[in-house]
Amino acid sequence: MPVALTEADRSRLNGDHGEAAALATRILVETGAVMGAERLIDIASAHVDGCLYHGLAGLEFAERLVSGGARVSVPTTLNVSSMDLLHPERGRGDPASAENARRQMDLYVAMGCRPTWTCAPYQLPRRPAFGEQVAWAESNAIVFCNSVLGARTNRYGDFIDVCAAIAGRAPLAGLHLDDERRARLLLRLEGVSTRLMASDAPYPVLGHVLGKEAGTAVAAIGGLPADTGEDRLKAIGAAAASSGSVAMFHALGITPEAPTLEAATGGSEVAEIAVTAARLRAARDELATATGDALGAVSVGTPHASLAELERLAGLVAKRRPVVPFYVNTARDILAEAERRDWVGSLGAAGVEIVTDTCTYLTPIVEAGGGPVMTDSGKWAWYAPANLGVEVVFGGLEECVASAAAGRVVRDESLWADG
């Protein structure tokens, strides 16, 4: 079925608004047909991932758009890039790629996107309202937007993200529609201790299980503590969008479209999977590529650390100073806020390096001296071995700090016991 177009869509397609708007609309319409969209809809905002340099194709695309007169027509934030502009001396990539990456970043800013350089735009002050239609890229941001904010986006990829921002339109399909947002699967926590769930450690691990079980499907999770906050939901989503293609999940009694199981599923019967302490231990071990207690460095803050996470880290390292390199990723806007509260001073005093604008699994920043890197992020653990060629160990934030202070991997095995 071809995508039905309005007068305004047709006018953009015909080049009345410039070559870039025509190219953007062409890509929206073609991809819309792949997605089974019957028409395009207006969007309120966009989050663009295409600013990250992966090679000349992405750069040439941005150049084509800018030379065709592209301007975004809705408020648009930018994802991480492959450079830390605030601390450029930390990058060790090759200079030619760095120059291309820099050029690509400039082109996206030239189109009118806000230079936010963060994978966690949902931590910025202005964020989409419940029920709002938006077009977001960046897999972890997509999950958070749908699941936690209750705003509506599909799993948009590089290129179509900025096309949507230019046209202010997106294909009406998938998670933009009520029915597609219903849970088709239920993961229920069973026999997992209250003590484990009171720590940060199990959330990314649960996300890893969710990605493996759900694949591309929307699932509901039952049995989470009622006070599960945004940082823990963020950790679940980021891991699930790495080990799987999850674009939305429901946390029963917590996320806005899941006050009850019935609300989450729309009343349909769904398959149920028990997630036990044993399953979580196995998933935790799947996230590691190294065994033993050797430790080269620690990297946390993936997705970008929130203010609350920076505060918590500042408190922890003040008591136990790291003796191996320790990195935390965050957004420049969050960093500015943390500076005002003097947490940046405490982190610096403890020797923690703060990385902004990029992520330590994208850019060669981490100096681990050949040893394994410990992380509290399921996403970092998933991608870093291939991207950086390092071995990884997974642990909660407290385990990461205790390990960094001891100079070797320290774990509280009792935390993971059956509940």
Place this chain on the structure above:
Amino acid sequence: MAEPRTLVAGTGRGAALVLSEALSFWGGINPSNGEVIDVRHPQRGANVSGRVLVLPSGRGSSSSSSVLAECLRAGTAPAAIVLAEADPILALGAIVARELFGRTIPVVVADARDVRDGVDITVRASEGSVDVGS
């Protein structure tokens, strides 16, 4: 099993590379040589260049469209992609490469359970028809 469907039209021929698990192109394929680099993937070390890539679905990253377009630019792309489940992000990479470089590959949804790894196959995909065969 999803209905056979053309996501991106075209014809591609090559030896089949049958992946037993989903793969994220970003973080999963090195676009400079086409090698599978995802350390947890059962076919790590295989090379997708010039092959008819048969896989259950895409996975994970929203940058996979960029990596496929970059593979098409660099000449390291598969000859065709056959998915068991539609993946708009991979289709998008092929659509954009056609716009930028006038070069693309067919991306289809088809039942390829009978396709054996290493056997030469041809994918012919047009609007309304998908053929995966010898």
